[in-house]
Amino acid sequence: MADPALVVWMGQTEGVSSLAADLARILGENAVLHEDAALRAYDCDAYTVDRSKPQAVVLPSSTEEVAKIVRYCVGAGVPYTVRGAGTGLSGGALAALGGVTLSTKRLNKILSVDPENRRLTAEAGVANKRISDVVRPYGLHFAPDPSSQTVSTLGGNIAENSGGPHTLKMGVTVQHIHALKMVTVDGEIEEFALRGDGLDFLGVIVGSEGTMGVVTEATVRLTPSPKHVITALASFANVRDATESVAAIIASGTLPAALEMMDKGVLGALKAAFGLEYHPAAAALLLVECDGDDAQAVEAEMQAVRQAFGRHAALEVQIAEDDAARAKLWVARKKGVGAMGRLAPSIVTHDGVIPRSELPEMLEFIYAEASAAGLGVANLFHAGDGNLHPCFYFDDRDPGQVERVIETGERIMRRCLELGGSVTGEHGIGVEKIDLMSEMFSPADLAVQGLVKSIFNPGDLCNPCKVLPNQKSCAEHRKRWRGVAW
Amino acid sequence: MKSIAELAERVRLTDRVQTHPMGSRFLEGSPEAWDFSALPTVLIAYPADQVVTVSTHLSLDEIQSELNRTGQWIPFVPGVATGLPDHASLRGFLDTRLPHPAVGTFGSWRDWVLGATVVLASGEVVKSGCRAVKSVAGFDLHKLVLGARGKLGIITEVHLRTWPLASRVEGESRTAPHGLWVAQCPFSRVDAWREALGDRCLEHDALSGQFWGTGEVPAGADWVWHEGQPLPEDRWTRRALELFDPTGKLN
Ligand SMILES: Cc1cc2nc3c(=O)[nH]c(=O)nc-3n(C[C@H](O)[C@H](O)[C@H](O)COP(=O)(O)OP(=O)(O)OC[C@H]3O[C@@H](n4cnc5c(N)ncnc54)[C@H](O)[C@@H]3O)c2cc1C
Numbered sequence: 001m002a003d004p005a006l007v008v009w010m011g012q013t014e015g016v017s018s019l020a021a022d023l024a025r026i027l028g029e030n031a032v033l034h035e036d037a038a039l040r041a042y043d044c045d046a047y048t049v050d051r052s053k054p055q056a057v058v059l060p061s062s063t064e065e066v067a068k069i070v071r072y073c074v075g076a077g078v079p080y081t082v083r084g085a086g087t088g089l090s091g092g093a094l095a096a097l098g099g100v101t102l103s104t105k106r107l108n109k110i111l112s113v114d115p116e117n118r119r120l121t122a123e124a125g126v127a128n129k130r131i132s133d134v135v136r137p138y139g140l141h142f143a144p145d146p147s148s149q150t151v152s153t154l155g156g157n158i159a160e161n162s163g164g165p166h167t168l169k170m171g172v173t174v175q176h177i178h179a180l181k182m183v184t185v186d187g188e189i190e191e192f193a194l195r196g197d198g199l200d201f202l203g204v205i206v207g208s209e210g211t212m213g214v215v216t217e218a219t220v221r222l223t224p225s226p227k228h229v230i231t232a233l234a235s236f237a238n239v240r241d242a243t244e245s246v247a248a249i250i251a252s253g254t255l256p257a258a259l260e261m262m263d264k265g266v267l268g269a270l271k272a273a274f275g276l277e278y279h280p281a282a283a284a285l286l287l288v289e290c291d292g293d294d295a296q297a298v299e300a301e302m303q304a305v306r307q308a309f310g311r312h313a314a315l316e317v318q319i320a321e322d323d324a325a326r327a328k329l330w331v332a333r334k335k336g337v338g339a340m341g342r343l344a345p346s347i348v349t350h351d352g353v354i355p356r357s358e359l360p361e362m363l364e365f366i367y368a369e370a371s372a373a374g375l376g377v378a379n380l381f382h383a384g385d386g387n388l389h390p391c392f393y394f395d396d397r398d399p400g401q402v403e404r405v406i407e408t409g410e411r412i413m414r415r416c417l418e419l420g421g422s423v424t425g426e427h428g429i430g431v432e433k434i435d436l437m438s439e440m441f442s443p444a445d446l447a448v449q450g451l452v453k454s455i456f457n458p459g460d461l462c463n464p465c466k467v468l469p470n471q472k473s474c475a476e477h478r479k480r481w482r483g484v485a486w
Numbered sequence: 487m488k489s490i491a492e493l494a495e496r497v498r499l500t501d502r503v504q505t506h507p508m509g510s511r512f513l514e515g516s517p518e519a520w521d522f523s524a525l526p527t528v529l530i531a532y533p534a535d536q537v538v539t540v541s542t543h544l545s546l547d548e549i550q551s552e553l554n555r556t557g558q559w560i561p562f563v564p565g566v567a568t569g570l571p572d573h574a575s576l577r578g579f580l581d582t583r584l585p586h587p588a589v590g591t592f593g594s595w596r597d598w599v600l601g602a603t604v605v606l607a608s609g610e611v612v613k614s615g616c617r618a619v620k621s622v623a624g625f626d627l628h629k630l631v632l633g634a635r636g637k638l639g640i641i642t643e644v645h646l647r648t649w650p651l652a653s654r655v656e657g658e659s660r661t662a663p664h665g666l667w668v669a670q671c672p673f674s675r676v677d678a679w680r681e682a683l684g685d686r687c688l689e690h691d692a693l694s695g696q697f698w699g700t701g702e703v704p705a706g707a708d709w710v711w712h713e714g715q716p717l718p719e720d721r722w723t724r725r726a727l728e729l730f731d732p733t734g735k736l737n
Contacts, residue, residue, distance in 0.1 A: 116674040161622050172620065173595060178708075195709040196585055196633075196668060196696075198718040199726060201594055204628035207622050251534045253557075253650025289507065353618040357534035385620045386535075394587030429623060441613070442622055448604075448612045453624040455726050 019078065020056045023100070026068050031106075033057040036100050038425060040264065042101050046090040050431050050481035054081070054095035063189055065183060071187035073117040073461060075205075076314045081463045082210045084125060084156030089351065090158065090430025092209045094245040096465035097477060103284065104155050107216060110134055118222040119141055119178055124155030124215045128162075140222040143170040146426070147337065156216045161207030165258040168384040170223060172426070174206040181217040185462045189216075204452060209428050210463045212456035226257070226291035226297040230321055232305060233329040234314040235282035239263055239367075241312040242284035243360040246383045248308040249288070250356055254301050256291040256384060263363075265378025266336045267390070273339035276331065279316050284382065289326075300432075337391075344376065344393030350409045354421035356386035364376040365415055366390050373404040387425035388416070414439065431465045431481065437469050455483040488524050490603070490611060490642055496520075497640065498609025502647030503736050505577070505636045513617045524573070528643055535674035536648050537617055542577035542641050549576060561592035563657035565689055565698075580641050585711065587666045589694020590657050592613065595632050598647045602628035604639040607731040617645045630726070631651040635717055636737045638730040662713070664686070670708040679704045 005176075018021060020034035032313040033039070043051040073080045079099035086093055095101050105126030116438035118462035120131055128149040131142040145164035146152055152162070158180065163172040168174075179193035182205065190213075192202045205212050238244040241263060243355045249259065262285045270276040290301040300333045302319075309317055309417075320326040340347055354362050365378065370377035370392065379391040390412060394401040413423045413436055423436040437446060450468055487493045497503055498569050506519045522543035529549065530539045533556040540549055546562065551560055562579065565587050570679050578584070583595050601615025604627060614627035631638050666688070673695050680687060682704040689698035717723050727734070 086583055112672075117672045119672075163620060171593070173598060175593070193708065196583065197672060197709050197711040197715065198720070199634055199638075199723055200583070200596055200629050200632055201722055203632075206624060206628055223673065231630070250536065251553075252500070253536075253652050353616050353620050355532060355535040355537065359560075359722060382620075386618055420617040422618050422623045423617045424620055424623050425618070425620040433623075437624060443611045444610045445614065446624075448606065448610070448627055449625040451729050453631055455722060455729060482509050 001412070011071050019076075022072065022076070023058050023069065027058060027060060028064055031059045031061070031065075042086075042095070042103075043085065045083075045086045045091060045093040047089050047091045047430065047432055050091050050094055052095050052477075052481045053096065054101035054345075055098050058103045059103050059106045063183065065162060066102065066107075066183045066214050066216050067187050067189055068187070069100065070183050071103060073187070073436065074187060076461075077461070079461045079464050082155065082159070082214045083152030084159075087149045087152045088156060088160065088308070088430065089349070089427040090424070090432040092428055092430040092463070092466055092479065094431055095471060096481065098462075099461075102214060104153060104216075108295050111217065114138060115222070118224070119219050121219040121221055122154055122215060123217050123369060124158070126154050128152055128154060128157055131439060136225075136277050138222075139225050141225050142220055143167065143176050143223045146321050147334075148218070150367055154218055154220070157217050158206050158218060159208065159210045160428045163208070163382065163385075164427045165382065168382065169255050169257045170315075170361070173191045174203055174335065176221045176223070177202060177206055177218055179219040180215050182213040182215050182340065185211045185459055187458045200425070205456070208453070208456075211453060211466055213462065218357060220370050220482050224293075226298075227293045228295045229254035229288070229289060229291040229299055230302045230319065231289045231326045232302065232309075232317055232319050233310045233327050234286045234288070234317045234330070235283045236277040237313065237315055237388070238287070239284045239352050239363055240360055242286050242361050243383070244287060245308045245312040245357055246468050247316070247357050248311065249305055250384065252308065254290075254304045256301065256305065258287065258290040260287045260333050261285070261381055261383035261386030262287070262332055262336055263378065263379040265376065266332070266340065266380045269339035269378060270332055273342040274335060279334065281315055285332055289328060313372050321366055333380070334377075340378050340380070340391050340393065344395065346396040347390050347391050347393045348405055349391040350408070350412060351424050351427040352388050352413050352421060353425040354386045354388065354416050354419045356384065358419045358421075359386060360429060362388065362415065362419065366412060373406060375401070375408060380401055382425070385425070386421065388412075406446055407414070410436075431466060431478075434465075434467070434469050437467070452455055456481070487520070487522065489526060490605065492688060493522070493525065493640070493642070494609045494611050495604045497607065497735075499572060499690050500733050503607075505640050505737060509708060511537055517713070525642075529556060532617070532646070533648070533694060535617070535619070535626060536650070537619065537645055538574065538648050538688050539643065539645050541643050542580060543572045543575050546576055546579060547573050554651060559651055560598070561588060561649045561653065561655070561656050562586050562594075563588040563655050564659040565657045568594065576644070577636070577641055580632055580644065581634065585698075587657070587689045587696070587698065589696055590691045591655070592649065592653075596629060597650070599628050599632060599644050600640050600647060602631060603629075603630055603643040604641050606639045607733070607736050611642075619647060637717065637727060639736070640698045663700055664713070666713045667699060667703055667710055669697050669699070669703050669710040670702075671695045671697050672706065672708060675706050704736045709722040
């Protein structure tokens with residue numbers, strides 16, 4: 001039996017079983033989960049600090065079924081939250097006020113592939129990488145490549161406006177969505193497409209963290225895969241040389257396809273976890289990829305990159321021109337996160353953005369803060385667009401350490417804001433960063449964001465308590481989500 | 487008007503605001519259009535970040551020449567496509583989300599605007615986005631106001647992405663004929679469109695599939711944008727207008 005306090009909608013306690021029964025009547029028994037063990041599996045996403053169970057999970061198989069569920073929830077006053085693969089890192093898919101979690105697991109069909117027009121239409125639950133896999137024979141790919149791409153879904157990528165190593169040059173998800181189908185908060189099915197003649201609703205819905213409706217299908221823009229790719233991995237004896245190389249590459253006007261950085265913390269983790277060894281004197285690595293259809297232009301770009309490396313005392317530069325060699329250079333980047341996970345009982349990865357010329361100063365700030373707090377830190381991040389991911393490792397059984405991790409994270413976020421940046425570059429606000437919104441924006445700024453949201457969602461049932469602070473009933477229930485884990 | 491605060495106060499007190507960018511045929515010109523020329527001017531280039539923070543009452547011309555001195559440019563390529571005179575204010579380009587023929591190479595306004603300061607119909611001054619090239623914090627007012635014909639608020643300042651001058655593409659600014667349209671053509675129809683349009687095709691960007699033409703638009707466009715056309719009247723546009731400007735005072 002669920003804790004009666006969890007049944008926050010409508011204030012009724014017997015609602016739990018009747019809710020599941022109602023949902024089963026609409027979609028059939030096998031599309032509804034309501035056993036406690038199942039609900040517990042849905043109580044958080046990859047941000048595990050805050051947890052809140054839904055009262056039921058539904059697994060619709062079509063847009064029409066989604067619309068039926070939304071209409072039911074609206075009629076019954078039940079909050080609902082969409083969930084893709086649950087890899088979100090800010091608690092976006094958390095069922096903050098309980099209610100229904102609407103999983104897109106069965107919305108997993110690729111509906112049409114149109115290589116000639118470079119478009120593909122898929123349901124929202126399709127994993128990101130499946131799209132690129134399907135269109136590879138046509139020499140095309142789906143450009144957004146979050147590190148979670150083997151599992152994270154198209155719907156989740158749209159909701160978070162996800163990026164990845166190759167979005168430096170190609171742009172984030174919003175630049176690659178041609179149209180989408182959404183079940184609105186009144187249960188209608190609407191389509192929104194990229195257009196030049198009216199308001200850019202598509203641009204607003206992408207990145208709205210599931211608060212404006214349930215995306216059920218999207219038509220994505222496919223990108224021709226470049227004919228020529230050159231990858232370089234450079235090692236540096238100190239971090240400042242690496243960060244200044246990044247600034248020099250950007251300032252030279254070269255826009256690499258990817259420009260990623262890994263520091264000593266990551267290298268140590270790679271060695272401890274996988275026995276991977278890099279230059280013994282290396283304090284930082286930069287991974288740079290240049291691509292394009294014109295071999296000479298790609299070559300010239302890489303030349304500019306190598307000049308920047310040379311001027312900033314690179315210890316060693318490895319170059320890869322074929323896929324096998326390239327895969328080797330990417331190992332550090334791809335395995336880094338997993339390696340860090342093995343270093344300590346817990347890790348927490350922050351996400352902040354600064355104007356990219358501030359990187360040298362910002363990294364020094366991060367190290368100083370970590371050392372003042374007595375915390376280990378590793379940095380593996382999208383250096384080219386100034387998107388930091390400082391990762392702290394700590395022991396979550398020690399409340400003192402936990403507190404220091406949180407405080408240090410907040411100081412880093414504030415520094416990002418002071419430098420003209422943002423509190424999130426790709427993980428979103430969710431519930432995690434809701435307090436930081438008031439530091440980044442004024443009350444008037446937040447009020448107008450509330451207006452933007454209310455174009456599509458004037459109510460409080462569709463993914464409540466996310467993104468904007470001070471929503472109805474959220475403050476009192478927050479105490480319940482917090483502290484379950486830590 | 488000598489400050490944004492003064493502009494905001496005037497917006498708050500009045501029941502009619504006319505902010506058509508000067509010289510634009512895209513928004514029917516109006517002699518009563520407010521004069522923003524005395525507002526303080528902000529133009530801070532951050533060449534190392536490839537970003538500029540700039541007042542929107544400056545003309546694109548002025549902004550480009552200042553930027554050029556720092557080795558940067560905004561990759562808006564003039565051509566027959568623009569129709570807006572180069573001395574029109576940046577706000578004119580933003581209010582129309584004006585297409586340009588190098589969109590396939592550089593993207594366009596929705597890709598370049600990273601943040602904005604907007605004076606709302608209520609007279610409040612709000613900010614959205616930031617100066618970094620990537621941010622997913624909050625709901626993006628700075629995307630919604632682009633192309634809104636000034637009807638959701640007055641954009642007074644923006645953070646824009648810039649590009650190194652080395653990438654500059656020369657364009658020739660030509661006066662657009664009356665009846666100009668811009669349309670997005672799916673790649674599979676490009677050849678048919680070329681044939682159907684003949685010399686009514688004034689410009690075509692092969693990388694994006696966008697066409698500029700006059701007369702009848704061939705079938706199968708993703709969208710068509712006609713010179714001077716008002717905002718579409720769909721349900722969502724109506725809702726946005728009601729929420730942002732309940733008394734209909736803006737433009
Ligand atoms: C190991 C790891 C690496 C990661 N790397 C990256 C990275 O490189 N770049 C990056 O940007 N992110 C990264 N992330 C974060 C995460 O993977 C992305 O945010 C991803 O897009 C979330 O997709 P999901 O399907 O898991 O969504 P979920 O976590 O299930 O949901 C995320 C949000 O999207 C909403 N949502 C989901 N589906 C829909 C839908 N159909 N309609 C409307 N709203 C919906 C949810 O309500 C929620 O608010 C990483 C996460 C992990 C765990």
